[in-house]
Amino acid sequence: MKLERDVETVGTGFDDASGHNNRGVHLPEQLGIQWVLQPRGTSRVRGPQHFRHSVREGVRLSDYEHVLGADEEALRHLFPGGVARLWGSTPPVRQKSDKVTALAGRRVDDEVLFYAGKKFVAKARILGLFRNxxxxEAVWGLDDDRKTWEHIMALxxxxxxxxxxxxxxxxxxIPVPLRSLTLASAEDRRRCLDQAEHPKPLVPSQGAPRDQTAEHRPTFGRDDLFRSLSRLRTHTKERRPSRHKPITLLWAIGRLVAEQDRMVGWDEFSSEVGPLLRDFGLPGSRVTPEYPFWHLRSSGLWSVEGLKQSSSPTPSQLTAAQASAGLTKDAARVLRRALARADAIGLLCSRYLGDVDRDELLERVGLAGYATASGEAPDRGSAEAGPDRRSVTSTQPVRDPKLVERIKVMYRHECQVCGSRVETRYSHYSEAAHIRGVGKPHEGPDELSNLLSLCPNHHVEFDRLAIYIDEDWAVRRNSTGAVDYQLKLHADHVISxxxxxxHRGLCGRI
Known part of the structure; x- marks a missing residue:
């Protein structure tokens, strides 16, 4: 469907919803800023999750290079840091509707008001309009009608x-509640602007100064932690964000798991973090542990003691001052919770370290169990090819074989993901997979609510975090978020x- 427009829009290089191209046309001042009233969507359509992923946190353009197409140059220009904030709409069903009018009439520089639960919960400015x-589909997947939010706003x-x-x-x-994308004219916006005045924002606006003394914030909690983790300020090299800060944070989390001191002196920090930056940093980048040691303070999750100056210190200055650094008390307190820690590790790996050897890095920082859902360290090669082995004594969690048999029989050895049933010579074969691994570090329970019946292929993919299950039982590909299958459920199987x-946290899907 081609949508007609009455005015041209500000140029970004994007095609707008009508198929027209924005080529540097300035918005006439008399037109004014309009309101684009945008329902955020309910959990049924993954509205909160989509908002968190593509607006609050933003999507890394490097993760979607294969589908940016002709819009890549304009997106790179609008988001030089490489993280784009996007929202979209599905094509209209009817030729005449509020949605058709809104898609045709919205303009660059208009203000978007997000609506959820009888409230306006966020606002943003339109930087560009395009259709892709x-x-x-790569960012938000497909709905039940095989539609996707292809009319996209850059925010x-x-x-x-x-x-x-x-x-x-x-x-x-406008009828209450708001059901559809709706456009309010600039005149109506000016008339109602006072009624939409909002109190202190719940989340800092982009570019707002961060609290440098998070250690003394009494209300610091899980949401604060993840806002900070998802907005790390990293310098870029050839359009790729530096890995220094996320690697350092994983190292610090590893110290928490090992119950080591939260704060560590510069010399020890340099000797431990330096090799990690050398081995897992961007190829060709300098190994500068002093950079995350000092500049992680901007995240609000990190504190430095023993040195007070405004400029970046040199390694010799850090040594002379006997400076120490580490996670703030509040950040450490939140990260000591198992679920928050799993989510944080998953977020750091998926957002900043997608092309790093995750298994090896997590093993090096003492978090090897978080590379899989089972908590078992991944197999890194045969004994013949690897280093010498030694015998150790360890304890293993006891799994109830009756539960394993029960879940297999319940599903007749069919995979809950793909429905396949592996045939053997005399019977069939399936595997019982724990959703949250029993034993360390996940400490999941050995109970039916924590089990799935899977074929060997999907057991490996689930365990190695290649797939995950969303709130609506859709089985999604972790690399793209696309739906592969709908999980098969038995009436007697109540899954937690x-x-x-x-598990989604381990996948970086919080």
Whole structure:
């Protein structure tokens, strides 16, 4: 469907919803800023998850290079840091509707108000408009009708808040609740602007100064931790973000797991983190452990003691000052919780370290068990090819064989993901997979609510975090978020959403 437009939009190089191309046309001042009223969507359509992923955290353009197409240059220009904040809409069903009008009439520089739960919960400014089905499918997947949010807005100046929506909607003569993408004119926006004034934002706007003394913030919690982790300020090399900060944070989390001191002196830090940066940093990048030691303070998760200066210190200055650094007390407190820690490790690996050998890195920082859902360190080669082995004495969690047999029989040895049933000479074969691994470090329970019946292929993929199960039982490919299957469920099998949530955290899908 081609949507017609009455005015041209500000140029970004993107095609707008109508198929027109924005080529540097300035928005006439008399037109003014409009409101684009955007329902965020419910959990049924993964609205909160999509908002967190593509607006609050943003998507790394490097992860989607294969589907950016002709929009790549403009996106790189709008988001020089490599992280784009995007939202989209599916094509309209009817030729005449509020959605058709909104898609045709919205313009660059208009203000988007996100609506959820009878409130406006966020606002953003439109930086560009374009249509890209391949990118939308990669970021958000397909709905039940095989549609995706291909009418895409590139967003800036994102801030989150809560303000009642009903007074604004009634003043705009828009039915409550808001059901569809709707456009409010610049005149209506000016008339109702006072009613949409919001209190102090719940999430800092992009570019807002970060609290450098997070150690003394009494309300610091899980959400604060993940906002900071998802917005690490990293310098770039050839459009690729530096790995120094995320590698250092994984190293610090490893110290927490090993119950080592939170704060560590510069000399020890340099001797431990330096080799990690050398082996896992960007190829050709300098090994500068002093950079994360000092500059991680901007995340609000890190503190430095023994040195007070505004400029970056040299290694000799850090040694002379006997400086020490580490996670703040608040960050360490949150990261000592098993679920938050799994989520943090998954986020750091998926967002910043996607092309790093995750197994080896986590093993080096003392987090080997987090590379798989089972908690077992991945097989890194045969005994013949590897180093000499030695015998050790260890304890293994006891698994109930009756539960294993019960889950297999319940599903008649069929895989809950693909439905296949592996035939053997005399019977069939399936595998019982724990969603949250029993034993360290995951400490999951050995119970039916924590088990799945899987074929060997999907057991490996689930265990190695290649697939995950969302809140609506869709089995999604972790690399793209695309839906592969719908999980098959038995009436007598009550699966714990909390265990699935933990597994998604390991996958970086919080």
């Amino acid at each position: 089905r391949a990118l939308a 800036g100046d994102v801030s989150e808040f809560e303000v009642p929506a009903e007074p604004v909607l009634r003043a705009l003569r 959403q909390e265990h699935l949530r933990y």
